[in-house]
Every structure is written in C-alpha cells, then in structure tokens.
Amino acid sequence: MNRIPGMTESSCSSWEELVTAALLGTERRTPPVVYAGRDAPTALLDAAAVQTVRRRAGLRPAAAATPPEPAGQDPRPPLPPAARRRLAMLLADRPGAGSGGRRGTAPDLMELLPQWLATANEHGYAAPPELLPALLDAARGRTDLRPQALAFAGPRATWLARLNPDWRFALRSAPGGGSALPALGDSAEVEQLWQEGLFAERVTLLAALRARDPSAARELLATTWSTERAEDRLMFLDSLRTGLCDEDEPFLERALADRSRNVRATAAELLSALPGSALAARMAARAASCVSLDRTQGQTTVVVEAPHECDADMERDGVVPKPPAGRGERSWWLGQLVEAAPLAVWPERLGGRTPEEIVALPVADDWQSELHGAWCRAAVRQRDAAWSRALLGAPASPAAAGPGAVSLAERAKLLAALPAGERAEWVAGFISAHGLSEAFQLLGVCATPWAEPLGRAVVDALNIARDAGSYPWSFSGVMGLAERCLDPATATGLDGLTSIPDEPEDASPGAVGYWTEAFQRLVGTLRLRATMRAELMAR
Amino acid sequence: MGGPTFDDMTQQGVRWTADQVLALAPDAASRKAGSRLGAAGPWSETGSSGEGTVWGLCKGSGSKPYQTVVDIADTAGPAYKCSCPSRKFPCKHALGLLLLWAGGDGSVPDAQAPEWAEQWITSRRQRAEQKRTSGTAPARSADPEAARRRAEKRAERITAGAVELEQRLADLLRSGLASAEQGGYALWEETAARMVDAQAPGLAARVRELGAIPSSGSGWPVRLLEECALIHLLDQGWLRRERLPESLAATVRSRIGLPTAAAGPAVRDRWLVLAQYDTADGHLTTRRIWLYGEESGRTVQLLSYGAAGRAPALALPVGLALDAEVSPHPGADRLRADLGEQFAPPAPTAVRPEAVSTAQAVARYGEALRDDPWLESWPVTLAGVIPTPDGDGWQLADADGKSALPLGASALSGSRLWRLVAVSGGAPVTVFGECGHRGFIPLAVWPEERGEPVPLC
Numbered sequence: 001m002n003r004i005p006g007m008t009e010s011s012c013s014s015w016e017e018l019v020t021a022a023l024l025g026t027e028r029r030t031p032p033v034v035y036a037g038r039d040a041p042t043a044l045l046d047a048a049a050v051q052t053v054r055r056r057a058g059l060r061p062a063a064a065a066t067p068p069e070p071a072g073q074d075p076r077p078p079l080p081p082a083a084r085r086r087l088a089m090l091l092a093d094r095p096g097a098g099s100g101g102r103r104g105t106a107p108d109l110m111e112l113l114p115q116w117l118a119t120a121n122e123h124g125y126a127a128p129p130e131l132l133p134a135l136l137d138a139a140r141g142r143t144d145l146r147p148q149a150l151a152f153a154g155p156r157a158t159w160l161a162r163l164n165p166d167w168r169f170a171l172r173s174a175p176g177g178g179s180a181l182p183a184l185g186d187s188a189e190v191e192q193l194w195q196e197g198l199f200a201e202r203v204t205l206l207a208a209l210r211a212r213d214p215s216a217a218r219e220l221l222a223t224t225w226s227t228e229r230a231e232d233r234l235m236f237l238d239s240l241r242t243g244l245c246d247e248d249e250p251f252l253e254r255a256l257a258d259r260s261r262n263v264r265a266t267a268a269e270l271l272s273a274l275p276g277s278a279l280a281a282r283m284a285a286r287a288a289s290c291v292s293l294d295r296t297q298g299q300t301t302v303v304v305e306a307p308h309e310c311d312a313d314m315e316r317d318g319v320v321p322k323p324p325a326g327r328g329e330r331s332w333w334l335g336q337l338v339e340a341a342p343l344a345v346w347p348e349r350l351g352g353r354t355p356e357e358i359v360a361l362p363v364a365d366d367w368q369s370e371l372h373g374a375w376c377r378a379a380v381r382q383r384d385a386a387w388s389r390a391l392l393g394a395p396a397s398p399a400a401a402g403p404g405a406v407s408l409a410e411r412a413k414l415l416a417a418l419p420a421g422e423r424a425e426w427v428a429g430f431i432s433a434h435g436l437s438e439a440f441q442l443l444g445v446c447a448t449p450w451a452e453p454l455g456r457a458v459v460d461a462l463n464i465a466r467d468a469g470s471y472p473w474s475f476s477g478v479m480g481l482a483e484r485c486l487d488p489a490t491a492t493g494l495d496g497l498t499s500i501p502d503e504p505e506d507a508s509p510g511a512v513g514y515w516t517e518a519f520q521r522l523v524g525t526l527r528l529r530a531t532m533r534a535e536l537m538a539r
Numbered sequence: 540m541g542g543p544t545f546d547d548m549t550q551q552g553v554r555w556t557a558d559q560v561l562a563l564a565p566d567a568a569s570r571k572a573g574s575r576l577g578a579a580g581p582w583s584e585t586g587s588s589g590e591g592t593v594w595g596l597c598k599g600s601g602s603k604p605y606q607t608v609v610d611i612a613d614t615a616g617p618a619y620k621c622s623c624p625s626r627k628f629p630c631k632h633a634l635g636l637l638l639l640w641a642g643g644d645g646s647v648p649d650a651q652a653p654e655w656a657e658q659w660i661t662s663r664r665q666r667a668e669q670k671r672t673s674g675t676a677p678a679r680s681a682d683p684e685a686a687r688r689r690a691e692k693r694a695e696r697i698t699a700g701a702v703e704l705e706q707r708l709a710d711l712l713r714s715g716l717a718s719a720e721q722g723g724y725a726l727w728e729e730t731a732a733r734m735v736d737a738q739a740p741g742l743a744a745r746v747r748e749l750g751a752i753p754s755s756g757s758g759w760p761v762r763l764l765e766e767c768a769l770i771h772l773l774d775q776g777w778l779r780r781e782r783l784p785e786s787l788a789a790t791v792r793s794r795i796g797l798p799t800a801a802a803g804p805a806v807r808d809r810w811l812v813l814a815q816y817d818t819a820d821g822h823l824t825t826r827r828i829w830l831y832g833e834e835s836g837r838t839v840q841l842l843s844y845g846a847a848g849r850a851p852a853l854a855l856p857v858g859l860a861l862d863a864e865v866s867p868h869p870g871a872d873r874l875r876a877d878l879g880e881q882f883a884p885p886a887p888t889a890v891r892p893e894a895v896s897t898a899q900a901v902a903r904y905g906e907a908l909r910d911d912p913w914l915e916s917w918p919v920t921l922a923g924v925i926p927t928p929d930g931d932g933w934q935l936a937d938a939d940g941k942s943a944l945p946l947g948a949s950a951l952s953g954s955r956l957w958r959l960v961a962v963s964g965g966a967p968v969t970v971f972g973e974c975g976h977r978g979f980i981p982l983a984v985w986p987e988e989r990g991e992p993v994p995l996c
Contacts, residue, residue, distance in 0.1 A: 025715025041712035048768035053912040056976040057905035061897040061942035065929040070965035089557040130993040133957035
C-alpha cells in the first residue's frame with residue numbers, strides 16, 4: 001500500500017479491508033469493525049478516520065534515489081545586485097498572447113534582452129542560478145537569443161538541460177564552453193570524445209576546437225573523415241567555415257572527390273572563398289574566358305560569352321549542371337563560374353581598370369544583371385571591401401539606376417563587407433536621400449550602437465516623417481531598431497521631439513499624439529539602456 | 540508611527556526587488572502592463588520620501604498625466620492611489636512606479652513630496668492613527684446579548700448541517716463508494732450548497748472537493764474514503780465540541796469555518812517573510828504568507844483574502860524581515876496569526892529558519908496531526924537536501940543519501956521545480972516548504988553557503 005509515490009508508511013492490513021467494504025458498501029460487505037452500538041456505515045467511518053490519521057502520522061521518508069552529478073563550477077563573478085534585478089525584470093516581460101494594440105510609451109523590455117546579454121557576456125559575469133529557468137525558456141522561444149543566452153547561462157544551464165527535455169536545445173547548441181566538453185588542451189580526452197561522443201557533442205567539440213585551434217580541428221576531423229556518414233560529413237565540413245585558411249586547402253581539395261554531392265559543393269564553396277587556392281585559379285581561368293572587352297564599338301563594352309557546356313571538371317569543382325526551373329543553363333553556369341572566381345582576376349582581364357570603372361562599363365546583350373549579380377555574390381563570399389563599395393555605388397543614387405546590386409537584400413549583404421564606420425556612413429547617406437521606408441534591411445547590418453552620422457540621419461528622417469503627417473506605425477520597424485540601436489547618449493538630444501507640436505493641416509487625425517508617444521518610448525528606451533549598461537559596469 | 544527608529548531605518552530606504560513588486564499585481568495582465576511602465580520613459584516628477592512614500596506623474600494617453608502615489612510603510616501592506624480610471628488594484632501605474640523605484644537607478648530620487656501626494660499621505664496616516672487610538676474597539680458588539688443570540692442561532696444551523704451531512708455520508712457508505720463514481724459532481728455540489736446554507740463554509744469546501752476525487756486517477760477509493768472519514772471526524776467533533784479540550788474545540792470551530800479572531804498575546808519579533816502564494820477557489824483568492832520569527836523560532840501563517848478577482852490586500856516582500864508584532868489565533872496548531880503593528884520597514888537578514896532532517900520533518904507533521912487531525916501539511920525547513928529526479932517525480936534527498944521526501948504533485952509543474960533545481964545545481968540546499976501526506980511542497984530555497992532566499996511560488 002503506497003499512496004504517495006515513494007513514501008512508505010506503517011502498513012495496516014485492516015485498512016485495505018476497510019477500503020474494500022467502503023467501495024462495495026456496507027449493505028454488501030460487512031466491515032471488519034466493532035459496531036459498539038452504532039450502525040455499520042458510522043462504525044466504518046469511525047474506523048477509517050482513526051486509520052487515516054494513523055497512516056498520515058506514521059509516514060516515513062522514502063529511500064533516496066541517486067542524486068544527479070553536481071553541475072560544473074562557474075568561476076565567473078556574480079552580477080551586481082541592480083543588474084540581477086534588471087535581468088529578472090527583462091525576463092518577466094515575456095511576450096504574452098493577445099497583447100495586441102499599440103505599444104504606448106513604455107519600452108519593450110524583451111527586445112532589450114539580447115543587448116543586456118551581450119554586455120553581461122563582455123564583462124564575463126556568471127548568471128544567477130534562480131533566473132536560469134526563465135532565461136532558458138526565453139531562449140527556447142527565440143533562436144536568435146540562444147548563442148548569447150547560453151554563453152551567459154554557463155555550465156549550469158547545460159546541466160539543467162540534461163534534466164529537462166524542454167531545454168534540450170541547450171545541449172545541441174552549447175557555444176564553446178558547454179560543461180560536457182573536455183579541456184580542449186587535453187588531446188587524449190578530446191580524442192576520446194571525438195571517437196565515442198554523440199553527434200551533437202562531436203559537432204560542439206569540433207566547433208569549439210576550430211574556434212581555438214583551426215589546424216587541430218581539421219586534423220581531428222581528418223582522422224575519422226572516411227568513416228563518417230554523408231550527412232555528418234556535411235555538418236563537420238560546415239564547421240570549417242570558421243577560421244577558414246589556406247592550410248585547409250589540401251583537405252578541402254580531397255573533399256572535392258567526395259561521394260556525396262552536397263559535401264562536394266560545400267568543399268568547392270569553401271575553396272572558392274580562398275582566393276589563393278587551386279580551385280579558385282581554375283575557376284578564374286574559366287570565368288575569364290567567358291568575359292572580355294570589345295573596343296571595336298564607339299564605347300568600350302563588356303562582352304559575355306557564357307559557357308557552352310558543363311564538363312566533368314567543372315562539376316568536380318562544384319558547378320551544379322542542372323539549372324533551377326525557368327533559368328537557361330548557360331547563364332546558370334556563367335553565374336556559378338563568376339561567383340567562384342577570385343575578384344582579383346577582373347582588373348587584369350578588363351584592361352587594368354579599378355572595380356568602380358569595371359562596374360561602370362556597359363555590358364552587351366543584356367548580360368549586365370547576370371554578371372553584376374554574380375560579382376555581388378563573389379564580393380560577399382570573398383568579403384572584398386573594394387568590390388562591395390563599387391557594386392553598392394553611391395548611397396544617394398536611386399536603386400534602379402545603380403549598378404548590378406539592384407535588390408536591397410544584395411545591398412545589405414555587400415554592406416557587411418565594409419568597415420563599420422563606412423557602413424554607417426553609407427546607410428546614413430541612403431536614408432538622407434531615400435527616407436526610411438526601404439532602410440530597414442540596411443539598418444539591420446549596421447554595427448550597434450549606430451555611429452553618429454547614421455543616428456542623426458535616422459532621427460532626422462523620423463522627424464521628417466512625423467512632419468509629413470503619416471502615422472508612426474508605418475515606421476514601427478525602424479522605430480524598434482532605433483530603440484535598440486541608437487547610442488543611448490543621443491537621448492538628451494531627443495527631448496525636443498517628445499513634446500506635442502501643433503498638428504499640421506494635412507496630418508492624419510491624432511498622428512501627432514502617437515508620434516509623441518513613439519518618441520517618448522524611444523527616449524525612455526535609450527535611458528533604460530544607459531541604465532542597464534551602468535548597472536553592469538558597477539562592480 | 541514616525542518614531543526615531545523608523546526614520547533612521549528608512550532614510551537609506553530598503554528597496555524592494557522587482558519580484559516583490561510584481562507579486563502585488565492582481566493578475567498577469569497587470570504584471571505585464573506594470574513591467575512595461577517600470578522604466579523612466581513615461582514618468583516625471585518622481586520621488587520617494589524617507590517615510591516610505593513613492594510618487595510620480597505618469598504620461599498616459601490623455602494630455603494630463605496620472606498622479607500615482609504609493610505608501611509602502613503601512614502595516615497592512617502597501618496602499619495605492621492613482622488618478623487613472625483603472626479598476627485594477629493596484630493599477631499598472633502603481634506597479635510601474637514601484638518597479639521604477641525598485642530599479643534603484645536614481646530615477647526615483649529622495650525628495651519632498653509634492654502637495655497632491657502629501658495630502659493623501661497625511662489623511663491616510665491620520666485615519667490610521669485614529670483607528671489605532673480607538674483601538675480594536677469592538678464596534679459591532681454594541682449589543683453583546685444580540686451577538687450571543689446570533690452565535691447560538693448559527694451554531695444550531697451548523698449542527699443541523701452536520702447531522703444532515705452525517706446522514707449523507709452514512710448513505711454513501713451503505714451503498715458503496717463505487718456509486719459515487721456515477722454520481723459525479725452534481726451530488727456533492729448540491730450537498731456543498733446545503734452546507735453553505737448551514738453557514739459551515741469549512742464543511743462546504745471539504746464536501747465540494749469530494750466531487751473531484753472519483754476522477755482523480757488510480758487509488759481514488761482510498762482518497763475518497765480518507766476524506767469522507769475526516770469529514771465524519773469533523774462532524775463528530777462539532778457535535779461533541781462541548782466535551783473536547785478547549786484547544787481542540789477551537790480547531791474544530793475554525794475547521795468548520797467559524798471566523799476566529801487573534802486571541803493570544805502579540806509576539807514582537809523580527810519576522811522573516813518565507814513565502815507568499817495565492818490559491819483561487821471560485822471567486823475567492825486566498826493568499827497565504829509564511830513568517831519565521833528570528834527570536835521566537837516560531838513559524839506562523841498570515842491569511843488574506845481577495846474577492847471577485849481582486850488581489851488580496853496584504854502583500855509582504857519575500858526574503859526580507861519585518862520588525863513587527865503578530866497575534867496568533869486560537870487553535871491547537873497555533874499556526875494562523877494576524878499581522879499587527881510594524882515597527883520598521885522590511886530589511887534583509889542573514890537568519891535562516893532552524894532546519895530539520897527529512898525524517899524529523901515527517902515526524903513533525905505526525906506530531907502536529909495529534910493536535911489537528913485535519914492538517915494537510917506542516918511548515919518545515921530542510922537543510923542539506925539535494926533535489927533529485929526519481930522516476931517521473933522528484934524528491935529532496937538528504938545529503939547522506941539515505942532518506943528523502945518526495946515532492947508533491949503540485950510542485951512538479953510550472954517554474955517552481957526548475958527554480959529549485961537550478962539553485963541547487965546538484966549541490967545541497969536549504970528548503971522551506973510544507974511537508975504533508977501528499978509529499979513536500981517547496982516554497983523557498985537558500986543556496987547552501989550563503990545568499991538570500993529564492994521564492995519558489
């Protein structure tokens with residue numbers, strides 16, 4: 001008889017008989033009790049009351065199960081008390097269902113969590129254990145939070161994740177320092193985990209080792225490469241993206257002969273990002289043979305002769321022979337060749353011109369968008385600032401009239417190759433010329449907090465938008481970014497915007513009030529961010 | 540109020556934590572709305588005085604900002620006033636203001652209260668003073684004879700109710716508990732309503748719970764028999780209350796649902812607030828607050844009620860200690876008490892309750908049952924226990940690995956379990972909770988070495 005799981009009690013055989021009699025009824029079963037002048041049900045209840053209290057009073061503790069292994073020590077210093085309270089407050093503001101409606105003047109606390117975590121990680125604080133469940137729940141719902149959240153959460157979070165299946169993601173994506181990892185300097189332990197670990201543990205191990213010692217990671221991978229399954233090879237190969245260097249070339253070159261097409265393609269992609277590799281040279285030769293200058297006409301023109309076939313060597317170097325539906329195969333092959341060829345080949349091939357001059361050349365027979373698009377992808381892949389700059393063009397030029405980088409998505413990617421300051425300046429120029437309606441994607445790639453010309457450009461543009469009389473929610477995306485990305489120091493300069501100006505004649509009804517509200521939220525959020533930062537600095 | 544001690548203590552102002560503030564919220568929506576307002580943005584002219592008053596102007600949707608003021612020094616919990624039209628109490632502005640103040644980032648500076656706040660505080664304090672000087676003057680018992688007649692009348696009704704309930708229990712046992720499985724809720728709801736008519740709310744609540752047992756999974760006949768037997772015991776206790784020892788009779792009266800009043804002499808101590816949690820039963824929210832007296836070593840429970848979705852009025856900051864008087868209610872277990880005068884605002888303390896082993900904890904519960912057989916659990920503090928997974932459940936295992944207390948089913952869902960496990964990290968911790976026949980319900984946990992208690996509810 002064990003009513004409470006795991007709790008033992010003084011057993012009593014007559015209790016079971018009482019239960020049976022009660023279940024069947026005293027009309028059918030005579031209870032095993034002394035009546036003493038009472039009717040059967042009352043006598044049964046009397047006896048049951050005595051037994052109930054007796055059973056409860058006689059409870060004994062249960063036998064202890066095996067406790068879990070203690071969590072790894074977290075040597076980092078604890079948070080300052082104010083920062084700990086702030087984190088609790090940010091985590092308490094979990095997005096609930098059906099909140100709806102406009103946002104009012106109060107800051108959106110959950111949106112500040114990524115910043116808070118990044119700053120806390122910069123300072124190397126340990127997470128307060130009691131907040132780990134809320135932190136893990138937040139990271140569970142938002143994958144973008146996970147790297148920072150898990151780095152902050154530390155070894156105890158991985159320990160918790162082994163006990164709670166809801167948090168299993170923390171075991172998969174533990175960045176670098178999951179407690180499961182051996183000391184990376186201990187080659188015997190590393191070797192053992194690599195040989196015997198689960199797939200997730202091995203991916204984590206390889207990524208951590210690669211971040212620390214790229215060659216050691218590659219050599220570790222090479223020891224078992226031929227015995228890995230194709231899907232696993234693909235994942236492992238992908239982790240070489242971090243810290244990619246010329247020493248990886250021989251290994252990648254071998255992977256070009258892999259049985260799996262996906263592995264081959266990834267190896268080729270990685271090799272093409274190494275401009276000095278043999279694959280890059282082969283691609284350069286192929287690409288160069290397709291593109292030439294025609295000086296016979298009045299104006300020097302770029303002439304494109306797309307490849308006529310995709311031979312076995314091209315395929316081995318990662319060119320996908322079959323185009324997606326709706327695309328011609330020759331232009332498909334051309335795009336891949338140009339994308340994988342080192343950009344350095346073009347000035348040489350095209351008359352010693354700079355990237356700007358090359359991009360400015362007319363391209364014959366409608367090949368311009370194909371060619372420029374491929375150059376964009378190459379500039380992104382090779383992180384080439386000079387080509388990115390050339391392909392972006394002047395920020396003020398209208399998108400349609402610009403060079404090949406027509407789409408905003410491509411521009412955003414090209415911007416990522418520029419130094420942070422230049423990026424901010426370019427986007428500031430873009431916003432001054434075109435306003436905010438298309439700036440969202442571009443703002444997303446700018447370093448935070450926004451450098452000064454950019455911050456001012458955004459605030460000015462918001463101000464112009466307000467004066468134009470539209471509603472602020474047309475700009476809610478940019479407004480949200482501004483709350484998170486403007487330098488908190490700009491808050492003092494914004495006070496003027498939070499007052500309520502006269503409503504312009506052609507304004508949408510009530511818009512002015514909503515703008516004031518939005519600016520108040522902006523200023524409030526900036527102040528809060530400054531406070532958050534100060535709290536984390538306090539030692 | 541306002542003696543020198545008080546001023547000295549509050550000049551520095553022990554600020555609450557965000558958790559403590561959010562515990563005041565009447566519902567989840569208010570908690571959320573309040574957290575959003577807990578930042579400098581919409582606030583202006585905020586300030587707090589050494590006497591435990593916080594005020595500020597909050598920009599709302601209208602042109603005129605709302606005036607919000609909170610008095611946190613009141614013995615009966617914080618008092619709020621806000622010019623907003625919300626019927627939530629406290630409203631989101633009051634919560635936001637307290638969060639801003641709790642943030643302690645200088646956005647609520649020490650200041651002189653503006654006139655509108657000062658007026659309210661002064662009149663409040665005056666009223667409180669009048670109430671105190673007039674004492675607990677029994678305003679209602681102007682006519683003791685009439686009161687006695689009312690009490691007699693009620694006792695007669697309860698007796699009739701108890702007799703009727705005995706009859707129903709006997710009928711049930713005669714035809715067998717198996718028949719209750721078919722009867723369902725309706726049978727018990729009707730009986731519970733009869734007990735409400737009989738002015739025996741304690742009996743009514745117990746009867747209502749019987750209705751849920753047949754659908755509560757395997758082993759229900761055992762649980763149903765137990766609860767029926769305990770109701771029978773309570774009926775019998777009431778019917779023979781004249782012959783019971785006085786303390787047991789007091790327990791019976793309180794279990795039946797008769798109101799009790801604090802009777803014992805007030806105990807002044809530094810009372811550590813161990814836990815505060817709410818349970819909802821229909822329209823009534825019951826808040827239970829556990830206090831531990833540093834000097835007396837006593838653990839007492841304060842109760843506060845909120846009707847129709849309102850938060851109970853009493854709210855105390857978990858983890859802080861109050862220098863205050865509490866007055867125990869009559870009854871054998873002497874757990875229930877009322878909070879009397881507070882002599883200083885809550886302050887942190889390093890003191891922890893006296894702790895026992897798992898074996899002692901169940902023994903304490905067993906001993907307490909001698910005085911009150913209807914007790915579900917007994918408050919204890921366990922030291923050096925490790926939260927340990929055990930099959931589908933969890934237990935608190937003594938660090939020596941011999942014995943353990945299983946956690947009650949209600950402790951296994953929600954954030955409570957995981958906060959406990961996270962604080963432990965596999966190492967021994969000190970845990971306060973309720974130890975009973977359904978297992979152990981953890982309510983607060985301390986890290987083994989040092990540190991403040993972490994509330995689990």
